[in-house]
Amino acid sequence: MATVSLRGEVTELLQELIRVDTTNPPGNETAAAELLREYLEESGAEVELYARVPERANLVARIRGRGDGPTLLFLSHTDVVLADAAEWSADPFGGELRDGEVWGRGALDMKGQVAASAVALASLAREGFEPAGDLVFAATADEEVGDGFGAQWLCETHPEAVRCDYLVNEGSGERLELGGKPFYMCSVAEKMSAPFRLRVRGRSGHASMPGIADNALVKGAPLITALGEYVPEQQLTPEVETLLEAVTGERPASPQDALEQARAIGEFFAEMVEPLLSLTLSPTMVSASRKRNVIPAICDVIVDSRLLPGTTPAEQQAIVRAVLGDGDYELEKLEAHGGTRSRIETPLWEAVAGWINEVEPEAKPAPICVAGFTDSHWFREAFGTVAYGFFPSRAMSAELAARLIHSADERIPVEDLELGVSFLRHAAQAMLT
DSSP states (O other): OOOHHHHHHHHHHHHHHHTSOOBTTTOOTHHHHHHHHHHHHTTTOEEEEEESSTTSEEEEEEEOOOSSSOOEEEEEEOOBOOOOGGGOSSOTTSOOEETTEEESTTIIIIIHHHHHHHHHHHHHHHTTOOOSSOEEEEEESOTTTOSSSSHHHHHHHOHHHHOOSEEEESSOOBEEEETTEEEEEEEEEEOEEOOEEEEEEOBOEETTOGGGSBOHHHHHHHHHHHHHHOOOOOOOOHHHHHHHHHHHSSOOSSHHHHHHHHHHHOHHHHHHHGGGGSOEEEEEEEEOOSSTTEEOSEEEEEEEEEEOTTOOHHHHHHHHHHHHOSSSEEEEEOOOEEOOBOOSSSHHHHHHHHHHHHHOTTOEEEEEEESSOOTHHHHHHHHOOEEEEOOOBOSSOHHHHHHHTTSTTOEEEHHHHHHHHHHHHHHHHHHHO
């Protein structure tokens, strides 16, 4: 485990990071990058800042290896989502330490992991760690919005700085009791974010004479209902098969079998598994007329959609058209990010399993696919990187953490910060020694 001094060090660094407001937009992540650079350079690590625009810098720190081993990268992002102080019972940018927890926006997503990664690398550098391959820490901008200032830009513009064989990122790590046994979730894949716009066309007219118009909003209503009521075809993925086998000892024979096994474990577990068996279609935004007395000629519906790894936007569009049938509408893809996976049988998985065995011998790792997506996919696509999401937590329940991320009163137990430093140091030593 991390020493008491590292516990205090990571706590203080997180407090300082929270007090730097990096709400995105606009981001202003350079302030956080400068704070981290000052801290890391004191340890003797090599540090560089890379910025598409001056106020949105990405930090890359490194302990150079001997050249006879792989490169391991700790990935994190320094931007955070908006926090409305009126909803909080503490200053969202105060970094207050209260009852063993650090409070503030980004404590969980993900300045806690930023701080733990920095402390892991800095402490190893101070100890004279000489890795076989490079140990790298990247604290990137712009993950929450993704306008091309962060990980994507680094991979495309400065690949020499972030090219890596293995990567540890956010996405999972929570400890769950499943079937009376402890497991630590480790994300090895992620769904694709593939939202689209449904545009329904009609004919405008004065609202006092609806018979002379063709109301696009009314025409759109049954299409919205059809998308909301659609029950997608389910399929088993390697991650769900391996997860259920790890937890129950039996490999599911079908998607329905997987759901039944999950429900037998518990409702929360079933809620985790169900979205990993199919794509999702969730209408979330509608816009039509801008005036009360004008019947709209156009109704735009934004649909959030997440696709299983391996599913393409073209396949998604074919499914949507089958759901909606023929009609006077258009579909427009808005983005398509994520949808990648990494192998499970790797040295990084062994490092995760080895650390779990050290800190809690009765616990086991279990692979999972992230229902959303992270910046890991840029590295998988650019370099073929084996990327896992793993930042262990056991002091705070997974259910509470899920409610606090992007919400009011976000906070992280110091015990979990220390746990994260412990794992990251172990991963570096296990893979690069």
